[in-house]
Amino acid sequence: DARVTQTPRDKVTEMGQEVTMRCQPILGHNTVFWYRQTMMQGLELLAYFRNRAPLDDSGMPKDRFSAEMPDATLATLKIQPSEPRDSAVYFCASGLDDLASQYFGPGTRLTVL
Amino acid sequence: QKEVEQNSGPLSVPEGAIASLNCTYSDRVSQSFFWYRQYSGKSPELIMSIYSNGDKEDGRFTAQLNKASQYVSLLIRDSQPSDSATYLCAASNTGNQFYFGTGTSLTVIP
Numbered sequence: 001d002a003r004v005t006q007t008p009r010d011k012v013t014e015m016g017q018e019v020t021m022r023c024q025p026i027l028g029h030n031t032v033f034w035y036r037q038t039m040m041q042g043l044e045l046l047a048y049f050r051n052r053a054p055l056d057d058s059g060m061p062k063d064r065f066s067a068e069m070p071d072a073t074l075a076t077l078k079i080q081p082s083e084p085r086d087s088a089v090y091f092c093a094s095g096l097d098d099l100a101s102q103y104f105g106p107g108t109r110l111t112v113l
Numbered sequence: 114q115k116e117v118e119q120n121s122g123p124l125s126v127p128e129g130a131i132a133s134l135n136c137t138y139s140d141r142v143s144q145s146f147f148w149y150r151q152y153s154g155k156s157p158e159l160i161m162s163i164y165s166n167g168d169k170e171d172g173r174f175t176a177q178l179n180k181a182s183q184y185v186s187l188l189i190r191d192s193q194p195s196d197s198a199t200y201l202c203a204a205s206n207t208g209n210q211f212y213f214g215t216g217t218s219l220t221v222i223p
Contacts, residue, residue, distance in 0.1 A: 033211065042215040043157070043201065056210065091156055101147050102211070104156040 002026045004105035006092050012111045018080040021108045023092030024073055032075045033102060034060075034067055035091040043091070049075065082112045116142045117204050119214035128223050132189040136202030136214055139183070146178055146185045149201040151216065157201055161187060192221045 005024045013019055025032050034046040047057040047067035057067060064086075066078045079086055089109050093102035119136050126132045138146070145164050149157035163169045163176040163185065175188040185204075189196055202214040 035213075043213040045211065045213075048211070093157075101145075101159045101162050103159065107156050 004092055004094050004103055006090075006105035006108050008108055009106060010109045010111075012113065013082055014113050015083055016081040017112075018078065019082050019086075019110060019112075021077045021090055021092075021110070023075040023077075023094075023105055025075065025092070025094030026103060027073070029094035029096050029103075030072075031095040031097070031102075032069060033093040033095070034075070034077050035093065036088045037091060037107075038088045046077070046090075079110075082110075084112045086110060087112050114139050115214075116212035117202055117214040119202050119217050121215055121217060123218040123220055125220045125222055126192050128192060128194060128221055130192050132192045132196065132219055132221070134187040134189075134200050134202075134217050134219065135184060136186065137184045138202075138204050142204035142206045142210070142212055143180065143183075144207055145205045146176070147203040147205075148174075148176060148185075148187045149203060149213075151199045151201060153198075189219075192219075194221045194223050197221050 007022045030051050032049040036044045036046055044059055046060040048055050049069050052069040069075045089107045091107045092105045095102040116139050148161040150160050151157045161174055161176040163178045166178055166180050169176045173190045177186045197220050199216040199218050201216045205211045
């Protein structure tokens with residue numbers, strides 16, 4: 001069945017290292033979202049793509065985070081350099097059309113030591 | 114005011130009872146509304162969407178939307194222990210923006 005996939009599922013790294021998370025949206029979906037979830041802040045929208053074009057990345061710290069969609073089947077979220085406060089679960093979600101509901105991937109649990 | 118607000122709970126109901134979850138939203142989001150369920154350690158899962166005033170029923174779940182009062186609710190009938198989870202309310206607007214509430218934790222007591 002169709003589902004969003006994310007890799008890696010777990011990542012432990014040291015402060016200052018680069019982290020790249022990957023997402024494969026559901027085939028045919030034209031919107032992709034990146035979220036970060038922590039106990040304190042809940043779900044925070046980091047970036048939003050429609051038809052591979054970035055529409056909103058206002059929630060993303062620009063100095064260290066970057067999000068791209070090299071093609072319709074791959075979205076990436078990169079953190080460079082990583083910091084302990086980046087420790088969270090990062091979710092990718094995809095959807096069809098702007099107002100449609102989103103389908104979430106299993107998430108990447110990031111721990112920065 | 115945040116775009117979407119929920120009571121964080123926790124909300125506890127006995128098995129078989131009706132669980133009522135509520136969400137209010139601001140003028141900035143008024144187009145579409147969604148309820149997601151998130152089990153501990155898992156990703157959010159869509160359970161209901163509602164776009165127009167009134168009730169929408171799907172099995173044991175009923176979503177209610179009242180645009181005049183700016184609230185959306187989720188009723189779970191015949192609550193089961195397997196319904197114990199965090200329920201996230203979400204809303205979107207015509208400006209391609211999507212907002213989640215912080216979630217309400219529900220525990221169904223056997």
